[in-house]
Amino acid sequence: MKRQPTFLESISTIIVMVIIVITGFVVFDIPIQALLILSSAYAALIARRVGLKWQDLEEGITKRLSTAMPAIFIILAVGIIVGTWMYSGTVPALIYYGLEFLNPNIFLVSAFIICAVTSVATGTAWGSASTAGIALMAIATQLHITPGMAAGAIIAGAVFGDKMSPLSDTTNLAALVTKVNIFSHIRAMVWTTVPASIVGLIVWYFAGRQFGGNTNTSQVNELLKELSQIYNINIFVWIPLIVIIICLLMKMSTVPAMLISALSAIIVGAVNNGFKIVDGFKATFDGFNKDMVITNSGTLTNKAISLIEQGGIMSMTEIVVTIFCGYAFAGIVEKTGCLDVILQKISKNINTVGQLVLATVLGGLMMVLAAGVASVVIIMVGVLMMDMYNKMGLDRSNLSRTLEDSGTMIIPLIPWGTSGIYYTQQLGVTVDQFFIWTVPCYLCVLFALFYGFTGIGIKKAEINE
Template identity: 35%
Template sequence: MEKTKELPSMGKVFLVLGGFLALAFAFTTLGISIHLAIFSGWFLAIGVGLSLGYTYEELEDAISDGIHNGMSAVIILLAVGALVGTWISGGIVPTIIYYGLKTIHPSIFFLATLIICTLTSLSTGTSWGAAGTAGIAMMGIGAGLGVPDPMTAGAVLSGAYFGDKLSPLSDSTILSASMSDVDVIEHVKGMFPASVVGYAIAAIGFTILGFNVGGGSTDLNRVNEVMNAIEGMYNINPLSFLPLVIVIGLLIMEKPSIPVITFGSVLGIIWGIGFQGLEPVKAIGTAWSQIPKDTGMEFIDSILSRGGMQSMLWSVGVILFGLGFGGLLDEIGILEAIAKKVEKGINSGGSLTVTTILVGFLGNLFGSAMYVSLILTPKIMEKKYDELGYDRKVLSRNTEFGGTLTSGMIPWSDNGIYMAGILGVSTLDYLPYMWLAFACIGVSIIYGFTDKFMYRVDDEATDDGMTV
């Protein structure tokens, strides 16, 4: 006879989550790979699961299901790795960097980075693709201009996540809407008031930062040296923009991202052979591992030596372990137990908004993957929204802000790992400059407590956004 299963007590919740955080902190401090901390967390969760009446087979299936649900992210990660590797060796990224250094004034560099990455992610529906193409190019331009890498990474992420959130093509947007039982377009409309205000705040901040950091302090000799080094190593040709146009065009046409990104890497191989004179075998090989570059300038070599599937394997390992851990947490009800504990204090739109965003953040913190957060948060919080009479698009909005916008803040989450690896900046270094995330979350919380744009079921919103 099957054992009766119950939600874990707060003591058991603390054992799993507190134990995992302690292991992550200790292993990181000692220089031990975070992989082992997450893997150890599996057995804390398995032990608690067994005590709650689950069989080992059920818990093992939960691990497999968690990994299965996030496999598309792993495949995209490898495909983007191949794209970056071939686009650098094929001269596509170096060409973008070269012309960027030639045309973008340092004082507007951060704003330009924000806008370029916004347009890329908005049109393609992928923050990862935007960071791996336009983002890595802007990192190179920033390095050439002499601006701090963490600031550039913050502008890249702010643009990439804004476009990703508001694009109907985005998998996170579709997942947030579907898990909340909301039409995708209604979900985007629901996010728009908070997202636009948050974006304006971030844009003003990066504009001010640009004038303070790049307004006159840039060493033009350094810029010329980088341009000369790139020109000496690559055949710079305007035709190298064509693969970027083709890939973005295909994604805009709603073609599947994995085949499109893979096709982009094939174009990179062709460009490497045709424009850079690489031997075919060597050009194909850059899809797996990049050819090390030596321009004599370490800061630009670190960018031009990135890419290839092999460079993503460390990240793939962490994501797989994290997805398995998230599957276990979902199965044994860890986050649900936390939500039930805190939902007793939810009595307004403000406390509801804060709690939802917090649950989304915890999904990333302990589930190690944005998908875990976007799947669990609506499931945990939906009853409270229905009880208080709020439209589900408020749930989907807060889920997106808590799940998508905080995903890049966690060093061991799928987004944190990917962004840090592709941009060459540690998560904790770029975290203070994720201004879009902080602004949107802050605006959403303000809306919650002031009852602005907190849409209610069967009610129409007035022109000023107040519910009636």
């Protein structure tokens, strides 16, 4: 017969998961998905202790995963739209004009804006940093700008765009976990992300005034030349962007709007760029690649290749697998009753909105340090804290926002995390060099706490929710 787990049994599932992730991910570099499955195995042992059978756990996992399916559809659609927008030239055009109008006199501010626009367009901070970011670092060297300072503005811009883009996997995941409309989630994040970014822009503006002189923009010119050779950058490349905006303004559901935009992108790529239309459909699955390019210049540089080879459904498989693994753990813990026991214990010590936001932030930071992966933070802390926000009569967008403030924004600052390692390798700087200059990354947490304790920017739940 099933019994309620004790608090020690309940909290042990979380503690063991943290230990497994820290040891496996940080020390042995084991993929996070395998560690989540191992954590699920321990949670299953606790479930067995309280009298549950495997069939009960399957039911719990399936129930939890069923709530993820709408956002998984969106995530897969994101892969399709990125691949087709690369095919049509929509994303490259955004990057092209961003780099073309770079102002050396306000380099740090320009670097933030360019990387923000790029990652909003692609939905990926990594793609922004490895394309426009690398070119900007080369320019910074010519301007004699401190590498860490330049990298800080670049990374902050990349993460800003990733966080605020409806194409981002973490943005969709946070909305999914908290059961919030993605655009409501993005609007909520404006409260913390925009003020933090404004402070960052002020810091970068005054810090950058000490640097001057001319710059050799050969790196940028080379990339611009290649983009203009690959794509016919004109007014038609904006059609897919216009299509999705019109669809969303007409209140069309997100996935159909994305698919219609993707179809228009395939047409634009074939007619405007002269690409094979078959390759447009292939780009929906495997993404756009250099073999689809028609150019008279022969071979492409690695920078151009890393820029255009993005998207496709298969590019989203890792985040989807992570969702399945994370929700397997969450489903077992929830079915066992561990979450209820933990929440009852926590709720006795949380009486205000400020305390609730603080608990969310601390939980997020703990998971960031343990996992170094934003998706795990969003899934675990989101599932654990959601009922608390419901009970306090708060709109869940407050939770989704705080999950990204303490997860997505902090990830680049963790040296052993995937993002920290990636940026270090791509930009040639260490975390301790760029940490202080990624101003919005750590200010978002402070703004989240400020709003929590003052009540400013805290949205109440709708009565009929």
